Amino acid sequence: MVYEKNQLLTVEITDMTADGEGIGKVDGYPFFIKDAIIGDQARIRVTRAKKNYGYGRLEKVLMPSPFRIDAKCSFHRQCGGCQLQAMSYERQLQFKEDKVKNNLIRIGGFASEFLDKVMEPIVEMENPFHYRNKALYPIGTGRDGKSIAGFYAGRSHNIIANTDCSLGVYENKEILEIILSYMRENHVSAYDEATGQGLVRHVLVRKGFQSGEIMVCLVLNAKSGRKNSDFLPGQAGLVNSLSKVNGIAGISVSINREHTNVIMGKEIHTIWGKKSIQDTIFIRNVEDDFAATGQGITFSISPLSFYQVNPVQTEKLYSLALSYAEISGKETVWDLYCGIGTISLFLASNAKQIYGVEIVPQAIDDAKQNAIQNDIKNAQFFVGSAEEIFPEKYANDGIRADVVVVDPPRKGCDRTCLETILKMAPERIVYVSCDSATLARDLCILCEDTYEIKRMRAVDMFPMTVHVETIVLLTHKSLRESKRWVCEKHCQDA
Template identity: 65%
Template sequence: MEYKKNDILTVTIEDMGSDGEGIGKVDGYTLFIKDAVIGDVVTCKIMKAKKNYAYARLEKVMEPSSLRTAPVCKYHKQCGGCQLQAMSYEAQLKYKQNKVRNNLIRIGGFDKEFVDHIMEPVVGMENPYHYRNKAQFPVGTDKDGNLITGFYAGRTHDIIANTDCALGVKENKEILETVLRYMKENGITAYDEKTGKGIVRHILIRKGFTSGEIMVCLVINTSKPLPAQEKLIGLLQEIPGMTSVSVSINTERTNVIMGKEVRTIWGEDTITDTIHVRNTSDFSLTDKGISFHISPLSFYQVNPVQTEKLYSLALEYAGLTGQETVWDLYCGIGTISLFLAGKAKRVYGVEIVPQAIEDARKNAEFNQITNVEFFTGKAEEVLPEKYEQEGIHADVIVVDPPRKGCDQACLDTMLKMQPERIVYVSCDSATLARDLKVLCDGGYEIVRGRAVDQFGGTVHVESVVLMTRKDG
């Protein structure tokens, strides 16, 4: 039977895709249905039909799955942030474990039994809400011209007015409402993407979970001081924990949120936070930790509690005794590098973003860590140069690349350097699987691997994998 746009069908959801969409079949015809959960029986409306499959809109849940739960946020369907909030947290963890497993099998070409043998249980959260230490809220107006802030609806730039995101810290609501009130009382306009006019584009909020320090940065479409700036400062400094208030100048017609210039208008330029080492047997806290200065532009993991677990696993996988030379590729502001330094002889970090390297050096000095050195540049260029021209070897390489994975030249140099161990930290298990295949073909084998849920309610999951040289 041929199916077409606007057809209404009833289907049982049997699987879920990599983007969290429910998957079901009618007479062998595959349907992808957003907001449907495995085990649901739903009616859906075809929105885009292809020969063998279609994308459909959920019309009604006829029989809810045992895995379905009441979403905490009433905007979860419209908002592009949380794809899995209608699924129980236990089911989310199983989905994420399977996502990593399936990518290792399908993309990496690894044997199912082998993957099941090396994969350890997924590391979940104690509380999968209010875990984000950073959020960026676009500012605009509704159809009646009222100032609003919130999040973009999925795949659009239409703002859903919401000052109380279930993933953010509790202070967000008060801060956002304070900024909107200041704007309204002082006639300050929101930026309009269509015209390029208006002043306030985004509101960035960061919080140090250990320190309790809060940073607010308004992204503005002007190089002039904010009108009635002192009134905004007066309101914000009354909020407990407020440490830094700044503006980011962005006058370009672009979708890039932050501008290149940041001006502190009250308080400190940065806030501080501490990432603690945890016992990997039960993830209890130890008394060891690394503190970081965080600016509005700093890259810093958004879920500090789960980051502690992820980095503690990476530290354990590295198997350091104090005698090793370690390379940390794509090191950012040095979070993993400084974590490793306490148990390594020497650590070298590489990162392409100059500001991140500057922050990494300051963080090393702040923590009085002297056995680390940071280089600015592409990992695939710095690594060969230091290895081939200066003879700097590696006993252990830790790599934490962006979502696109490692550059081929970087992988090639890692294989040339032949470290005893490679620890691969990944935010995308698809590119992880691709790169692991290359490294295994080059003489390495996977020993252990584990998924860590950094982003409850979403389809995203981090992974950490230990590889050793086959002849090691």
């Protein structure tokens, strides 16, 4: 049967894609439907129909899924950020575990029975709202000509006006409303992507959950400035208003005149207070349901620093990394894609020597400063790409590793980096991944001949979204102590 655009159909949602779209079939023909929940009986409107599949818009839920709940945010369908907010949290956790497992089966070639043996239960979050310590709000102009702040609608750059995100910290609303009020009163224009005109592009807010310190950074389409210069008309009034918000420790501007989707500019000017804020991540006891140990590492965070956005779950994730690494105090550890040294410094107290690599110079400056302020002397950091620095230090300086920790961006590890790890042959690899698809691809390479998965666990770092963090412990096959389940395609027993 041929389906036409705008045709109304009734479907039962029997599955969901990795991106959170519901899947329903009509006479065997699959439709992908945003905002539909597995188990829904729904009326959909056909938006596009191809030869073998189509897309539909959810018009009405005729019979709700047992997993459907009332979403906390009224904008959740329009906004591109919370794909799963209408699904019960328990079902979200199952969705994420299934997503990781399916990617490892489909892309990595690992057997389902093997994964059942090594996968540990997902680490859930006690309160899955208001967990984000960082928010980037695009600034635009509404239909009434007034400046607005919010988030982009899914797969577009249309701004949904909303200053009260249910995932962000409570202070975001007050800060944004101060900035929008200032813009209206001082006739300050919002940036227009189409024309490249307008002054204020984005607002960045970061908060230290332990310290309570808050940083505000306005991204401006402005000329490069000099020290003590004003970048905004009526800048003193804005600074005065923002500085009264409880917790505000620093206000800065980022200059970005590029016609690009890159948000932050490289030029940062502090216009009030401190140039960075601090936060502390505490080590938790993995064997005692993540009970606090009292040991913590304090980090300085600048506007350009990479720092995990969910500090509550970060403590659990990094504590798992420390547990998986099994460091006794004699090991040399390489932390690739180290950012501001978060995992590196977590491991330093248990290791002989830590080497960290990160391509962002500002992040390495922060990592070095973080080591100093925590009195850690056995950590050394290098600026550069992991795929260049890591092989160079191994080939030219003979620096090897007993343990390698990798926490790459969404694209996963570079092939050269993986090949160097295989040549170096560390006893253990701890792989922290924000994308289980590229994780599966990389594990396929590492486990082809040399390594096997010993433990793995998903961590819900991003509740209400389709994203999930995964941590994996790989051990060298030469260390295998007993016969174990292995995957069908890789890690075959000798």
